[in-house]
Amino acid sequence: MKKVYVNEDWCLGCHLCEYTCAAANSGAPDMIKAFAGGKKPVSRIQIEESSTVNFAVQCRHCEAHPCVKGCIAGALSVQDGVIVCDEEKCVGCYTCVLSCPFGAIVIDEGGHKIRKCDLCTRNSQGEPACVKACPNNAIVFEER
Amino acid sequence: MAINYMNPLFEVVRDPDRCIKCRVCERQCANEVHHYDPDLDRMISDETTCVDCQRCVTLCPTRALKIRPNENQFRENGNWSQQIMDEVYKQAGSGGVLLSAMGNPREYPVYWDKILLNASQVTNPPIDPLREPMETKTFLGKKDQSISYDENGRPVFEKNPYLELDVPIMFSAMSFGSISKNAHESLARAAEELGTYYNTGEGGLHKDFYKYGANTICQVASGRFGVFKDYLDAGAAIEIKMGQGAKPGIGGHLPGMKINEEISKTRMIPKGTDAISPAPHHDIYSIEDLRQLVLSLKEATNWEKPVIVKIAAVHNVAAIASGIARSGADIIAIDGYRGGTGAAPTRIRDNVGIPIELALASVDQRLRDEGIRNNISIVVGGSVRCSADVVKAVALGADAVYIATAALLAMGCHLCRSCNTGKCNWGIATQRADLVKRLNPDIAYKRLVNLVHAWDHEIKEMMGGMGINSLESLRGNRLMLRGIGLTQKELDILGIMHAGE
């Protein structure tokens, strides 16, 4: 299955992936509108930075998927290999945050529900927005 | 604090309706122009350090930024321009030589733009390069002087070393040090894929790039940095750098702060020491001395590699070229006064040397006149900007061209001309690890390949239009050229007729 991979050798820590992800999943038609009026939609991809290394972390859509197994609301499920969250069912208990070994599940802006990468299968992006946004091909979407 | 007389050159224009305060500009600016103020909850600019590299503009996800010339102007003066005044202020403050980078930006005439190409109509039909074979392969080196035959009547060829180019375009010398390792890797990989050559410059060859040796020209410059047996053996050719178009008569100076571990190893000098290339080669004071070095290098590499001698285009370039053609060198590279550099004294860059178009025409003519044109191939550089420039250069007599500025542009350079600061935001002219990684060779090499492929297509189109199906038939074919808006003297030097003639 094609997944998003990040090569830390080329990650600049520019955070464009985060902003693009947040905008792409905000429902707004463009980034300006997504952030208009001080809104801060959350990104499902997160940059980690140190003085020498940067990389982005997002859901690995792993085989073990402890998040899905632990979800108390049955909100998380695996669909065609992609771990997706039914945000209507999520109650924000954060058991998945507790379970995810990558720390890839993020808490929404209001602190009430979780958000997670679904490889942009549920928005209008076609392919993952972070991959398209990365200026240095540090993020790729490919079969491994 | 004393008054800073300097006027910021640029103005950062930020559209507050578009800015989402993502701070990408802040993170991407090595000059620290942008910063976020949490109290004001907005982005703030300090224009004094902006070099207009356009990195922030390019990466801004909402296109909220523009960099434009500072509208604040000193009182207009036809003689004392703002730039001249700024430079006076700067020197009055620093007491130092002004430094600049990249090629001469001043508005001298560009002869390429005053030359027009011919095309076939009716009598000599044009050729469609998409339908018919079209040859742009080029060989560089001495041509056979005579033909002899063996006892069976088969021709016997002289065994002169040569370079074989699939396209008449090579990447000219840029040292590891002046540009980043990733930039070097991009050039090397592109040269390999294109079937052409890139040039190490005077900085030696990084051990990781020996594998690209078949597409590498190894330069020997006055500083002799990184020159040793393995280095000479590694490349396909050796280039002796006598001069550089951006700074004829001047040596080079890579400051110690740029000499990191890898550059130190590659250049074979201690970490942190300045790498100073003397203005002259201290063993060359005549053509005879040059000949000794040419032959020594040939001897050192078993007479298997062509030797290039690179000079800057200066006033008596034709006479110098004539000497070089007799020195045993196989190729002469001539660098025009618009050639780029990582750092040069501004006054040298902007005032020394001559245009490559005129230098090429006079060298080619001089060598023909002396009957030694086949002794040597001519490669020209120093602002070859597009495929039309290549075609015009070949028609003026060049065997191939060197490009560097265009190559840098392909990799992302925006010609901000601040290479000398070492803070290239595009990851090209820098050694800072966080900046170097901005240039991903996987992307950059492909862009270089794309550029040269595109030019090659265009060269074939233009040749086809002239009814010419091989570069060899275009070479020195000045009938294909006409001048526009040139004086008779200029036309005479270029050896072309005026349009309409």
Next chain:
Amino acid sequence: MNYVIIGNSAAAVGTIEGIRRIDKTGKITVISDESYHTYSRPLISYWLMGKVTDKNIYYRSPDFYEKNGVETMLGCRAAKIDAAAKSVVLTDGRTVPYDKLMVATGSKPFVPPMNGMDKVASCYTFMNYDSVKAIRSEIKEGAKVLIIGAGLIGLKAAEALNEYKADITVVDMADRILPSILDAQAGAIMKKHIESKGTKFILGTSVDEFSEHSAKLKNGDTVDFDMVIVAVGVRPNTELVSDAGGKVERGIICDLTQKTTLDSVYAAGDCTVSHDASSDSDKILALLPNAYMQGEVAGRNMAGAETMYLNAIPMNAIGFFGLHIITAGSYDGEEYVEENGNNYKKLVFRDGQLKGFILMGDVKRAGIYTSMIKERIDLGDVDIEMLKNHPQMMMFGKARREEKLGGIYR
């Protein structure tokens, strides 16, 4: 193959999904004394608060049984397991034969004997859908509620009833709240937070005697109430297995494949004893993720696969009145503590490994810590400052990052 599952909650669903990964066709029968489609027990407090609708309390979609080829016997109670005959006998006398049996009977509320309990007009436990439905039908705005027990269940009940503007008093014998997951310091922060929302605590005492609408406490206080909720703890439902001769200690004893000591009988969930890898001891880990994962492993094994359930640890993610807690592992070892307002962090180290943690307030990316406990990561290769700072992949060496994140490296 004929699979029978007693129970219809997380462990049972785990079992069904585990079986179906291996065996797409075998017959599966679910026996449950509750008549609901499988629902999520931890959601009952959210349902009572109105945060979860009637539709969303269900743990799986309405077509779950159909899609997985499951026959249900809902509202039927298993009376005993006839291990010799390989059948389950129901209270109505019917028998259900099995080839492989799953006991996923969960636990029941523990209601200790208290003086005058029988006089209390309105007394509930807080354990299943029916109990919260009953509470909802009775609770009135501003009602006085006495909750016995300041544990996870009692406080979830308090949070839910706060939505009804109830006047809530929580009484617990212990001198702090949430002792099963929090230390005293974190407990104090949470207590203050909950108190700020209007809930009162009376700790270190218990009810001496109930009357119809008030309770006299051993410390002398009297608490008036309209409703009592008893949430002092739970007891595993182990009788089916113990009566059939299976080994039971505090809970049902299973091997690593989740098989009980009875032939072809498996067990999973809150009724079983688990091995806590963080403290290397056996205990009941009454957690939904644990129940599901045990069930899933059992299901695979019942269908013929050979998998083991390893690395179970205590872990909890829960929040009260918007203040979140994530905890995992054991708290026995060298401590690193940070406290800042409602944010609390405790990391516990032992034997050169992270063994446990408490995060309150800022719980972002806690799973990185959890995985370090489960995988017993040696801290020798970990940047300890980064570890202490916040959970991040950066603290690991490049090799582990590469393995975990699958980046490309040349």
